[in-house]
Amino acid sequence: MNAGNAVFELNEKCFIPSPTQQIHSNIIESAGVELFVLRLDLMHPWVNGNKWYKLKYNLLEAEEKSFSTLLTFGGAYSNHIFATAAAGKLFGLQTIGIIRGEERLPLNPTLSFAVQQGMQLVYCDRTSYRQRHTPELHAQLRERYGEVFIIPEGGSNLNGVRGCTEILPEANDFDVICVACGTGTTFAGILLSLTQKQRGIAFPVLKNGGFLKQEIDSLLESYLASGLPTPNNSLCSWELICNYHFGGYAKINDELLKFSQQFQQTYDIPLDYVYTAKMFYGVMDLLQQGFFRKGDRILLIHTGGLQGNLGIQQKTAKFKT
Ligand SMILES: *Cc1c(COP(=O)(O)O)cnc(C)c1O
DSSP: OOHHHHHHHHHHHHOOOOOEEEEOOHHHHHTTOEEEEEEGGGSOSSSOHHHHHHHHHHHHHHHHTTOOEEEEEEOTTOHHHHHHHHHHHHHTOEEEEEEEBOOOSSOOHHHHHHHHTTOEEEEEOHHHHTTTTOHHHHHHHHHHHOSOEEEOGGGOSHHHHHHHTTSSOTTOOOSEEEEEESSSHHHHHHHHTSOTTOEEEEEEOSTTGGGHHHHHHHHHHHHHHHTOOOSOSSOOEEEEOOSOSTTSTTOOOHHHHHHHHHHHHHHSOOOOTTTHHHHHHHHHHHHHTTOSOTTOEEEEEEOOOTTHHHHHHHHHHHHHO
C-alpha cells in the first residue's frame, strides 16, 4: 500500500471536520460585526490544531521516502512535541524528541504523554539547542540515530506552510481572519489561501513581535518560489498586531487567566494561555476600540494547544503554595 495514501486514509478516519461556531455578545453586536470561531482544537484529542496541519506534509514526505523514524525539536511544554509523538504512534512511525534543557523528574504532562506514545526523549543543553537548524547538528544526529526524517521545531518549514493552506474551509466568505502567531508559519499558510478581498491579522505571542513581518514575507516568498501548490496567486493584505503578548512567550497574568476562564464559562470554548487566549483577548479589546469595519464577518482560528494548560496549571499551582 502507498504510505501516502495511508496518511490520507487515516486523515479521513481519525479526524473530525473542525466546526465553525458563531459567538454572540454585547461587545460583538455593538461593534456591528459577526464573529466566528474555527475549532481546530476539536479535530482529534491529541493530534489537532495548527500542529496537525504543520505535520501533515512532513509525515507524507517521510512516508514517501520510506523513513521509519521522525526526529524533531521542542521545549518541555511544546505542543509540537506532543502532537508529533501522538502522530508518530497513530501513523506507525518511531519518534525522537530533542528537548531543550535538562531532564526534570517527574516528567511534566507534555513529556510524560510523549513517552507514553513511544517517543524517545533526548535532552539538549541550551547552547547546543541553538544549533537545531544547522546541517552540522543534523549530520551528527543522523550519525547517532541513523536515517531519521528531521522536522524542524514547531513543524515550521514549507511542508508546514503547505498544510496550513488547508486550514480554512474552501470558498469561505469571511472578511477578516485572525490567528495567534509564534513563528508565522501558520499565518503564512493561511494568507496563501485567502483571496484578495480578505484580510489576515496575526497576533504575535512573543514580545517585540514586529520582526515577524520580515519572517512572514520571506516565508511567503520562498513558498511561492518553491512551486508547491497555492490555492491563490494573489496575496491579500495583512498585518501584525503586536501589543497583546502579555509580557512575552508563555507569560501570563491574572487578567489573561480571568479572561480565558470567563470566555470558557460563557461560550464553552477552552483557550490555551500561550497562544489562543492572547489572540481572543486582543480581538475582544479591538472590537471595543472600533478597530473592525461594521458588517465584517470575522473568523478567529482556534489553533488548539490545550494540552499546554496542564503544565501551566501545575506551575501556577506550585507558585501559589
Ligand atoms: C504553535 C502554535 C501557534 C503558532 O504557530 P506558528 O505557526 O509558529 O505561528 C499558535 N497556536 C497554537 C495553539 C500553537 O500551538
